[in-house]
Amino acid sequence: MLEKVIFHIGLHKTGTTSLQFDFLRNSRRLKKSGILYPKFYVRRNALSNHSWPILNLILSSPSDYHLNISNKMTNNERDDFFKATLKTLHSQAKDSPVMLISGEGLSIVGYDALVRLRNHFQLLSIKPIEFEFHYFTRSKFSFIQSIIQERVKNGESEHAIVNSMASNMPSNEYIHIDELKRVFNKSKLYKHDYDLACNYESGIKSYFFSNVLGMDSSLLRLNEKYSKNKSLSVQSYEMVKFYTENSVSNTGVPVLGSEYKSNIDLLSRFSGRRFEINERHKELILDVAAKKNTAVREAWEKFFLERNNIFSLQEVWQGVDVKKLTKIINLTSEECKNILVDYFIAQALFYKSLNDFNTANNLINVVKKITLDGELNNSRLASCFCCDEV
Incomplete structure (x- = not known):
């Protein structure tokens, strides 16, 4: 019977894709250790990343989700996907005491979606389920530039992304931590240092399997490559x-x-x-931050003073x-x-x-x-x- 759900929620650009590939690749070994990594399918393709099925399950308007749009999912296909995801969770939850869910998309959903997430997973057991959340952070500047390019690649407006960031203090924890704590108030939330994890023995993969899942990573089949995702030029x-x-x-x-x-x-x-990040981003962020309050503006000004290599559009x-x-x-x-x-x-x-x-x-x-x-x-x-x- 399911007793615990471990959520690995990224963040973006912290080796998530590569980790998910090895979670799926080692699903049988994980299961022998009592850890279930559910297999979800879309159009007969197995998904190593759980963001798509889980977000399709919990978003109030899944028709607006970029993967549903870019893959031209019809209403009937989304409904079938929803039902198949629920069926997979309920059928597989009976076999293991621990379930591992990995999807970086879960790091940015709002309060209502998190409530639906909690409710769906609590229904998998007759006893209260223990929830854990794990995510990696990296240096602020490299994380911000990575998240900007990732969102642009997924179709979000550059101005919307920059405005969202500039309205708050600079942080590499681009995650709804407060809302996670509100919804999962008795859960454990673990932050891991991406750079330290990369320097751990055989890297971030052995770090996660050993320190989070308690497994001997030397017995697992781990891909040497960190990720197939390439940063944009x-x-x-x-x-x-x-x-x-x-x-x-x-x-x-x-x-x-x-x-x-x-x-x-x-x-x-x-x-x-x-x-x-280029000079255009810098000016946009400072302009929005200045309209917010003095503390936010000063924080961003200090942040940019630490960087001397922001390029101008003239160099592109x-x-x-x-x-x-x-x-x-x-x-x-x-x-x-x-x-x-x-x-x-x-x-x-x-x-x-x-x-x-x-x-x-x-x-x-x-x-x-x-x-x-x-x-x-x-x-x-x-x-x-x-x-x-x-």
Whole structure:
């Protein structure tokens, strides 16, 4: 009978994806130790990350959840997914005293969703269930830049993300801790240092299996790679941001049918300077913080004083690999290419106004090599630059 539920709730960019892969990979070994890692399926695919099924279970409006949107889940499919998730939880909960749930999406849900989460899991046993929550934190600056790019990649507006952060004191615990404590008032909440965990014996995986689950990690099959997720480059970030914020959207998340995820994946592949918070983010955050109160503004000002390497937008497209970039863009949808043509033309005009003709020329060359409706695009360049040489 189920006695305890351990929630691993990330956070984002703390080796979560890689850990989830090994939770699923070692599910049989976990079960022999009395720990159940439930197997959920969507469209016959096993999910190592539990965020999607659990959030589909507890959100008040699952139709707005970005994974349901990007995968074009119909109402009937969502209802079936809901029922299948409940069935899996109830059928598998009988076999083990401990259940492990891992989903970084659980770190940012609100009070009502957390109440539904507690109620669903309490129904799995006739006795009161013990709840534990575990999450990792990392240095503030690296966490903030990672969470910004992750949310942009998932379709959230950059301004909404920055405003949300700037309205509070800078913190790398981007998690609803107070609401977790309110809903699960007798539960245990454990914060782990990501950097220390990475330096533990064989890394964060052996740390989690040994220190959280009490297992001998040397007996497990652990993947050496930390994660298949790659951080965006500055150039990828700027393209994804412009693309998502200019795509057609009815629910706050851009919807381009089945092509949306493919487009994002393609744009994410362009390498370049690794993503960091830039001067635009800094100014946005300080502007919002100044409207909040003196303490918040001073905290952010102190935070940014500790960093000397925040890049400016003027640095983003200098020395861009035109050939590689256009090859990737030409693999995206027509709508995506149209949106990005507007972006590159605007950036080229910006650099021309700064007399940075070399960078402007690089961006114009990108536009010239993008094929729209099967043909190279020159007409919009001619109208914007009046056929002048840049």
